[in-house]
Amino acid sequence: MQQIINFVIRNKTSLLFLLLFGISLALTIQSHSYHKSKFINSANFITGGIYDKASGVSNYFDLKTQNDILIEENNRLRSQVFNASDSTSKIIIDSISYSGRYKIQSARIINNNYASSKNYLTINRGEKNGIKEDFGVITSKGIVGIIDNTSNGYARVLSILNTKSKINAQLKTSDQFGSLEWDGKSSSIVQLTDISKFAPVREGDTIVTGGKSSIFPKGIPIGVVDNFELDISGDTYIVNIKLFNDMTNLSHVYIIENLDSDEIKLLENPVDD
Amino acid sequence: MTSLNFNSIIRFVVLVLVQALLFNNINFLGNINPYPYILFILLFPVNNNRSLFIFMSFMLGLFVDIFSDSGGVHAASCVTIAFIRPAVLKFAFGMVYEHQNMKFNNTEFGNRLIYFSILIAIHHFIMFTMEIFNISNIILILQKTLFSSIFTIILCVLISVLFSNKQR
Structure with a gap:
């Protein structure tokens, strides 16, 4: 003894x-497995508060660009409204499907990372605003990511620029779908994998969300096809997609809540014990 | 033996905040970021309580991890360089370190550069290995280590020269 x-x-x-070293190794391994990094995240009281204060200052330098983006979006929405006045059917179908099943909130990004291979964003909305895990996050141009951690006043977003991210996506013109991933190299290019080699992919085609998950509605724009090649197995394409969003310059985002997601999950995962 | 004085605590807080708010957002040429917060470990007083020093380094890494959502990669690489620091000190400074009354302000520039470079390279290699966590991406790991190390070394040398109060 x-x-x-x-x-x-x-x-x-x-x-x-x-x-x-063992503790930090355990934390690292835990952060690499999806939906488990509970302890170490920037959506807590202290770091969220500091980021909120700092972004309150730095936002002023970006006001001009953000105003331009807002005007552009207003422009598009206005032209949709005016042009729909004679043929009412199209716009009404869209607005019903949105207001019926999805609830949208706005939020501000207070911390944005895109340099590492596992990128997260922090936003200034949290549980007190009704934000929960697995809500989608988009901008006026395209998708940003999925909320994966919340605190009282802040939430952390798993960016699409994260090697853990997997989002259902499809071609706009046909219904062949694949999953959207990222190889960790360029912050403007993501990959669409597992798309059938019989799909009519062409350079310049638009890629949108697929609506096969309960997170995003169908048809939210993602990007255009930059180039594509056959997988090693020869059955599926790997498509490089150029994003519509400039992920390095994000400020205002919308959070999408699917009001039916509980019901869908209950149907898809029947009691499995 | 109070090796953890007021000065060190101020340095700790300032370096973590500057890293989180400024240096994590530099993104030079797309994705190259410096990590000069490890100056806290590099310039920690030499005649210290070793257990306390390793623990402080762990906390430093953990705080940077919380701010940058990176799991435990900074914490792991910080405890490692804190643990191997005496060996590197002996290698870089030789006799001066053996006499136990060394102050970083009075050392030669060349020795200090070697000392910084070795620890920074080791720190960045461990950090990027654990962040990417995939041995088939070894080229990407080495490339990121090289570019970030050069950036960090330049910044560390500049900061340590700028804030050194040399007695003449």
Whole structure:
């Protein structure tokens, strides 16, 4: 017993190092498995508050660009409204499907990362605004990511520029779908994998969300096809997509809540015990 | 033996905040970021309580991790360089370090550059390996390590020269 205690005292630095290294290794491994990184995230009271204060200052430098983006969006929506006045059918179908099943809130991005291979964003809306996990996040131009962690006043968004992210997407012109992933290289190019080689893919085609998950509605724009090649197996394409969104310059986003998602989940995952 | 003085605590807080708010958002040429917060570990007083030093380094890494949503990668690489620091000090400074009365302000520039470079390169290599976590991307890891290390070394040298109060 004496010898064990002596051993611990003699090697206390090495043992402390091994203990702390083990803890951080465990945290790292945990953060690499989806939906488990609970402890270490920037959506808490302290870091959220600091980011909120800092972005309150830095937002002023970006006001001009953000105004231009807003005017552009208003322009598009206005032209939709005016042009729909004679043929009412098209716009009404859209607005019913939105107001019936999806609820939309606005939020501001207070921290944006795009340089590492696992990128997250922090937004200034949280549980007190009714935000929960698995809500979708979009801008006026296209999708941004999915909420994966919330605190009282802040929420963390798993960006589409994250190697863990997987989102259902499809071609705008046909219904062949695949999953949207990221290889961690360029912040403006993402990959659409598992799309059948019989799909009519052409360069310049638009890619939209597929509506096969309960998170995003169908038809939210993502980007255009930059180039594509056959997978090693030869059955599916890997399509490089150039994003509509400039992920390096985001400020105002919309959060989409699917009001039917509980019902859909209940149907898809029947009691499995 | 109070090696954790007021000065160190101020340095700790300032470096974490500057890293989170400024240096994480530089994104030079797309995705190259410097990590000069490890100056806290590099310039920690030499005659210290080693267990406390390793623990402080862990906390430093953990705080940067919380701010940048990166799991535990900074914490792991910080404890590692804190643990191997005495060996690197002995290698870089030789006799001066053995006499135990070394101050970083009075050392030669060349020695200090070697000391910084070794620890920064090790730190960045461990960090990017754990962040990417995929050995088939070894080229990407080495490339990121190289570019970020150069950036961090330049910034660390500049900051340490700028804020050194050399007695003449």
